[in-house]
Amino acid sequence: MREQNFCFPEQQRACLTITPSLYDRRALDCTAPLPLLTSLMHLSLMTSSSQRVREALSVDGGLERLTHILETTSRADYPDRRSAWRWILAYHCLVNVGVRGSEQIRARVERSGGVRVIIHVLESYLKTLESVDTAAPSPSSSSMHDCHHASHSHHHHHHSHSLAADTLDEPPFREEDILLALQLLAYLSKHPSIRDRLHANYPINVFTLVERFCARHHSNTIHLWAGVVMRNGCRKDDTRGGLRRCAYLHCGRWESRPHEFAKCRRCRKAKYCSKQCQSHAWADGHRYWCVPRQPTSSASTSGNGATASTATATNAAATGNAHPLNTTTT
């Protein structure tokens, strides 16, 4: 795989690249910007189409390499944008592997630092929104919460440009980045063992962070995917005999026997160990993702645990895209 064009004498070796048909782990170690960019571009396509490539990345240190690229690449080198693209492509690779991978591969995505990257993306985005809110005069910031998606993103766009230039080293993350982050978490959080780690293995409870994206001022799609993650967080754990934990995130107590805790009557998803936990949780943000249960859909999906749980995130997403949760049209 030696290519004359990609020879860099100062490195005293040829740069390998990943081609549309050949994955080579070593190409990700290449430090020359253009060959690496080419590799990531091809890899982002392969990670969406090839189970073998996703498997390879999960065992050959490729995932660790991707998260390293994501954590060390500055997204700020305008105008040449090469490293901004490197970041975006590596991000797509990571999300593809997690969304399309098996449970085992998803566990590797979490272990390799993928969730650390996601937390950074989500936290930075919220920080940007907050600084936009405080920078904007109050009438416009309050209208921002009421207006719909199109005008909201216009608003945000306008402010974020001046912010990027004035106060931030790196451009703010885009809504697409947030959407991919939440989608990845929606797939990771389907699995009880990964879910536990999302609760407890990071400086912040990942569900607490995601709950902030359920608030109404986010776009419908963000709101929808954040809701999928939150509802996954309430699923029973079949590896613990079907027990659930208290859905008040600051409590998180486990049931000692199945059906011990009472369900939220409205959504019938969240369960609480006490009335106090329920009211704290409602105030914290459950009110933003509590969706009244549809009697028709629950009848058709309940009862077949394993298959239903594999399909839930995608089903919910498909339904939600067609019928955004906070509009009145159906």
Ligand SMILES: [Zn+2]
């Ligand atoms: Zn509780």
Ligand SMILES: [Zn+2]
């Ligand atoms: Zn509820």
